[in-house]
Amino acid sequence: MIVVGVDGSVPARAAVAWAANDAFRMHQPLRLVHAVDRQPHQISKFPDPDRPDQLRRTGQKALNEAVALVHERQPSVEVTTRLEEGSPASILREQAKAAAEMVVGSRGLGGFTGALLGSISDQVAGHTEGPVVVVQGAQRPTYGQVVVGVDDTPEGRPALAYAFEQATLRGSTLRAVHAWRLPVQAFGTVSPHEDPAREEMVKELLKPFARQYPDVTVVVDIRYAGAVEALTAASAEADLLVVGSHGRGAVSSALLGSVSKGVLHHAPCTVAVVRAS
Numbered sequence: 001m002i003v004v005g006v007d008g009s010v011p012a013r014a015a016v017a018w019a020a021n022d023a024f025r026m027h028q029p030l031r032l033v034h035a036v037d038r039q040p041h042q043i044s045k046f047p048d049p050d051r052p053d054q055l056r057r058t059g060q061k062a063l064n065e066a067v068a069l070v071h072e073r074q075p076s077v078e079v080t081t082r083l084e085e086g087s088p089a090s091i092l093r094e095q096a097k098a099a100a101e102m103v104v105g106s107r108g109l110g111g112f113t114g115a116l117l118g119s120i121s122d123q124v125a126g127h128t129e130g131p132v133v134v135v136q137g138a139q140r141p142t143y144g145q146v147v148v149g150v151d152d153t154p155e156g157r158p159a160l161a162y163a164f165e166q167a168t169l170r171g172s173t174l175r176a177v178h179a180w181r182l183p184v185q186a187f188g189t190v191s192p193h194e195d196p197a198r199e200e201m202v203k204e205l206l207k208p209f210a211r212q213y214p215d216v217t218v219v220v221d222i223r224y225a226g227a228v229e230a231l232t233a234a235s236a237e238a239d240l241l242v243v244g245s246h247g248r249g250a251v252s253s254a255l256l257g258s259v260s261k262g263v264l265h266h267a268p269c270t271v272a273v274v275r276a277s
Helices: 010-026 054-073 088-096 154-170 196-212 227-237 258-266
Strands: 002-005 030-036 079-085 101-105 132-135 145-149 173-180 218-224 240-245 270-275
Touching: 002 010, 002 088, 010 030, 010 054, 010 101, 010 132, 010 154, 030 054, 030 088, 054 079, 079 088, 088 101, 145 154, 145 227, 154 173, 154 196, 154 240, 154 270, 173 196, 173 227, 196 218, 218 227, 227 240, 227 258, 240 258, 258 270
Parallel strands: 002 030, 002 101, 030 079, 101 132, 145 173, 145 240, 173 218, 240 270
Antiparallel strands: 132 270
């Protein structure tokens, strides 16, 4: 199942459209979730029955519009809705427990109040077992390319697995980007562009996934740059950027890692954050 946060905003509609297409590709049902967060409005949880509950009505309207959008984009996708009471981040984390993927818009309005990257994405990405996809609302060309960040840690493997799966489902090229820089004390002793071992290391990391997905064309891209800078630049011509997160649960990983947080703020394309288990 794919879960998508719905609030009636333009970015949320983009997230619904993206999720509908991904549900079709992955042969997954789609669940649309709207959070009725009363606290910012200081509205009683038990309103006067003689007065209409405007927040719930607004939420249901957003869900109905999202269902219509799914039917328009992918009529064969099974879709259900949930209208929940409480904090959007908490509700999405709870819903994500049963999800193959969580999808949210790059900014939230209405039920998801405030800037998403400060209030929702940071509280969901890296805190759920499955991938969290943050969809950019702006219209972009289709490039036929998925970009994934590669490092030599075991925590990066779930991101590689997800990136290969997305590339094969989309029929896209996979660009594997490895960014590196010399330690400060090493400057002047070796050229920063002379490290052929890094390309070999990346190819070794990719081998088991390449065997599993032989139809995916892989481009190894080694960049002498900071990770956020390299991934943001590579994502300029990508349909999806995949990064790993070394999240350790809702308490100890209060913040996303610097790379995943950096690309969420700067990458021009949709970003998937895949937490290491």
